[in-house]
Amino acid sequence: MKNCTAATLGLATLLSSFGVGLMKRINSPLGEIAELIRDFHRSDPTPTSTHEFEKQLQIRLRQLGRAILEWLLNHIEPESSREMPPWILVQGEYYSRSLSKTPNRYLSTVFGTITLWRYWYRPEVAGAGIFPLEIQLGLECGLATPALAERVAQYTVDSTQQTVLKLLREDHGVKWSVASLRKVISTVSRAMIQHAPAAQKAKLLEWLAQAEKSRGRHRPTLSVGRDGIFVPIRKESCYREAATATISVLDRAGKRIGTIYLGRMPEEGQPTLSCQLTSLLEVVLKDWTGSLPRLVYVTDAGHHPREYFDTVLSRMINPRDPRRYLEWTWIVDYYHACQYISQLAESIFGPGRDAQAWAAKMRKWLKTKSGGINRVLHSAAALRKIRGLEGLQKDYVKAYNYLHKHMHFMDYVRYRRKRLPIGSGITEAACKIVFTQRLKQSGMSWCKSGGQLVIDLRTIHLSQIWDAVRDDYLKDKPLVTTPTQGSIFVCSAQNAA
Numbered sequence: 252m253k254n255c256t257a258a259t260l261g262l263a264t265l266l267s268s269f270g271v272g273l274m275k276r277i278n279s280p281l282g283e284i285a286e287l288i289r290d291f292h293r294s295d296p297t298p299t300s301t302h303e304f305e306k307q308l309q310i311r312l313r314q315l316g317r318a319i320l321e322w323l324l325n326h327i328e329p330e331s332s333r334e335m336p337p338w339i340l341v342q343g344e345y346y347s348r349s350l351s352k353t354p355n356r357y358l359s360t361v362f363g364t365i366t367l368w369r370y371w372y373r374p375e376v377a378g379a380g381i382f383p384l385e386i387q388l389g390l391e392c393g394l395a396t397p398a399l400a401e402r403v404a405q406y407t408v409d410s411t412q413q414t415v416l417k418l419l420r421e422d423h424g425v426k427w428s429v430a431s432l433r434k435v436i437s438t439v440s441r442a443m444i445q446h447a448p449a450a451q452k453a454k455l456l457e458w459l460a461q462a463e464k465s466r467g468r469h470r471p472t473l474s475v476g477r478d479g480i481f482v483p484i485r486k487e488s489c490y491r492e493a494a495t496a497t498i499s500v501l502d503r504a505g506k507r508i509g510t511i512y513l514g515r516m517p518e519e520g521q522p523t524l525s526c527q528l529t530s531l532l533e534v535v536l537k538d539w540t541g542s543l544p545r546l547v548y549v550t551d552a553g554h555h556p557r558e559y560f561d562t563v564l565s566r567m568i569n570p571r572d573p574r575r576y577l578e579w580t581w582i583v584d585y586y587h588a589c590q591y592i593s594q595l596a597e598s599i600f601g602p603g604r605d606a607q608a609w610a611a612k613m614r615k616w617l618k619t620k621s622g623g624i625n626r627v628l629h630s631a632a633a634l635r636k637i638r639g640l641e642g643l644q645k646d647y648v649k650a651y652n653y654l655h656k657h658m659h660f661m662d663y664v665r666y667r668r669k670r671l672p673i674g675s676g677i678t679e680a681a682c683k684i685v686f687t688q689r690l691k692q693s694g695m696s697w698c699k700s701g702g703q704l705v706i707d708l709r710t711i712h713l714s715q716i717w718d719a720v721r722d723d724y725l726k727d728k729p730l731v732t733t734p735t736q737g738s739i740f741v742c743s744a745q746n747a748a
Contacts, residue, residue, distance in 0.1 A: 273322045280315040287311060313424060316362035325368050328352070328384050335370055339383055340732050346372035346381055355385070360396045363424035383731040392434050399423065401721060403432065404439045407705060408712045409689065433701075440704040443711060446723040448531060450716035451511050455535045458500035458508045463541045467503025469670050473535075473544040474499040474507075475564075476678030477528065477556055480686050483696040484517060491517035493702075494555065495681045496528045498535075500544075505670030510677055511714045514685045514706040516699040521555055529563055536577070537570040546579045549675045551587040552657050583660040584675040588624075589614050594650040595631050601641030609634075617663060618673075624658045685709055 291304045329335065337348050352368040369384040385393055391400040402423070406415040412432055419425040419432075455473075462471035476497045481490035496513040511531070515524040536543075548564055550556035564579045592613045596606035613630065617623040631651060640647055654661070663673045689709060690702055711720050 272326075273319070276318040276322050277315060280311050280318060284308065284311045284315070313362045317360065317365055317424075320360055320362055321365035321367075324365070324384075324388065327387075328368075328370055332370065339372055341381060341383070341386065342729050344378075345375040346383075347375065348372055355382075355393060357394065358390065358396070359394055359399050359419075359423070359425040359427070361399050361402060361423055364426075386729060386731050389725060389728050391438050392431075394427075394431055395435050397725060399425070400435055400439050403435055404443070404708055405712075405717075407436050407440075408708050411692070436708075437704055440707050442727075443720050443724050444707040446720045446727065447707070447711055447714075447716065448527075448534075449723065450711075450719040451531055451714060452534050452538065453719065454509065454714065454716050455498060455500060455511060455531075456539060459535075459539055459541060459544060461508055462500050462502040462544070465502035465504065465506075467505070467670070469503050469505065469545070470542055471503055471544045472501035472505065472547060472671060473532075474501055474547045474549055474672055474677070475528070475532065476549050476675050476681075477524070477559060478550065478675065478678045478682055479521075479553065479555060480682040482517065482686055482690050482702065485696040485698050493517050493686055493706075494521045494524045495678065495685050496524055497678045497681050498528070498531065499677055501670075501672070503670075505672070507677070509715060510681075511716075512681055512685055512710045514681075514710050516697070516703045516706065518699075525559055525563065528559075529567075533567070533570075543571065545669075545671070546577055547582055547671055548579055549582045549584060549672050550678065551584050551675065552653065552660075580666075580671070581660050582666055582671065582673060583657045585618065585661075585663055585673040586675075588617065588654060588657075588661055591650040591653050592617070592627060594646050595627075595654075598640055598642035598644070598647035598650065599631065599634050599638070617661070618667070619664065621664050623664060624654060624661045628655060628658070684713060 287304060287307055291300065294300060332348060332350050335348050339346050339348075349371040352370055355367040355369065358365050358367045367384070369382045371380050371382055373380045382393075389397040391397070395403065403415060403419070406418050410418065412429060416427060416429070416432060419427055459471060459473070465471070474497075476499075477494065478496075479492045479494050482493045484491045494515050494517075497510050498513075499510040500508045502508055513524060513527055513531075515521065515527075518524070546564075548556075548560055550560075560579070560581050564581075565576065567577045567579070569575045569577045589610075593606075593610045596610035596613070600606035600609060609630075613627045616626045620626060628651065631647075635647065666673050685706060689705060690697055711717055
């Protein structure tokens with residue numbers, strides 16, 4: 252109780268020290284909050300009254316926060332222009348001061364829209380002027396405070412733009428146009444993704460350290476996967492293939508600790524995704540000081556995954572011995588192999604129980620018996636010779652050739668014994684959670700650049716690095732200095748009356 256009383260008195264003393272102006276601004280919402288509390292306390296509570304009280308309390312608290320924030324931000328710069336420096340330096344450019352403040356009447360905050368009065372500085376040479384206070388506050392596009400801009404980005408991870416606009420109206424009392432929303436999303440997403448690689452590396456190193464301390468008889472595993480998924484592109488007659496990649500850390504028992512997600516909108520040859528994935532792997536393996544983890548690559552045998560293994564992973568230099576390559580184990584996804592076994596079964600037996608029974612038996616052999624892929628191929632070849640084909644020959648040839656071509660990457664018994672992953676479920680799931688859930692809702696189509704902004708935010712969120720990326724992005728925002736390196740911002744609250 253004593254601590255509570257002291258804190259209350261401390262807050263009252265702090266608020267009163269800012270002058271009569273702030274107290275006048277907050278008296279009205281505080282009085283309304285007091286009335287709400289009194290009325291609710293005097294009556295018998297019901298579900299309806301509790302619901303209404305909570306809603307009204309949230310509105311009043313938002314009004315209180317808006318009043319405090321608006322007053323405080325408007326008393327950072329002094330009222331007299333003579334107290335502001337005539338010149339300032341921003342990113343190597345000099346700017347000169349205007350004579351009076353001008354208003355930004357549409358600054359959105361988590362508490363609602365406020366008016367911000369600030370000085371304008373014109374450039375020494377031709378170009379756009381600036382508002383130093385807005386730079387120091389970290390405003391996005393002159394529209395949103397950093398906290399609201401982050402909230403918008405978080406909403407965008409899972410919600411359509413109409414839903415985001417609705418959430419802004421209902422939860423923050425902010426009314427934006429679609430153009431304003433897109434402008435803020437674009438700025439925040441482009442800024443945050445620049446800081447993602449450092450956070451991705453730090454997170455993977457953290458997980459590797461955790462895996463190193465885990466219990467088990469195997470070394471930790473760094474598991475990589477990549478896959479494609481078709482997405483609707485605006486003004487295109489058909490879907491185009493986007494791409495996703497994953498880097499997962501597994502502990503000594505083969506249990507997944509965490510996954511970093513990457514994603515790119517459709518691009519011929521997928522060079523950007525390959526570059527991002529390669530760069531991240533190289534820097535993590537270079538900076539990791541513990542025992543070298545086992546390196547596995549689990550994918551289907553499509554063109555892009557196979558090409559990436561042949562041209563990049565199999566030739567990746569060992570950072571601890573530049574004379575040698577790293578030892579990557581490519582594992583063809585067990586469940587893709589099973590699909591081709593089912594195709595073999597239907598081409599031999601035709602659709603029905605016989606095909607299902609043979610396929611089930613072959614899947615079990617493939618997974619549990621040493622040399623399982625050889626047993627499957629021998630059985631299929633023998634059955635074809637004995638009974639011929641009930642289905643299409645081209646289906647049999649396609650399935651048989653796939654399994655035969657990649658048989659050296661299907662030793663699932665050995666992989667399971669070593670607690671290595673045999674399925675690309677993590678990457679398959681990435682296609683769903685990175686792209687499908689957000690970009691393939693009913694009636695949606697995307698331009699590549701707009702879709703990439705959303706995908707970048709989603710991969711940051713899904714990789715559990717949001718807070719680290721946000722902190723780095725805010726720290727990297729430009730600040731204002733005077734030619735003498737002194738601060739130009741002196742809070743004028745104590746002079747306010």
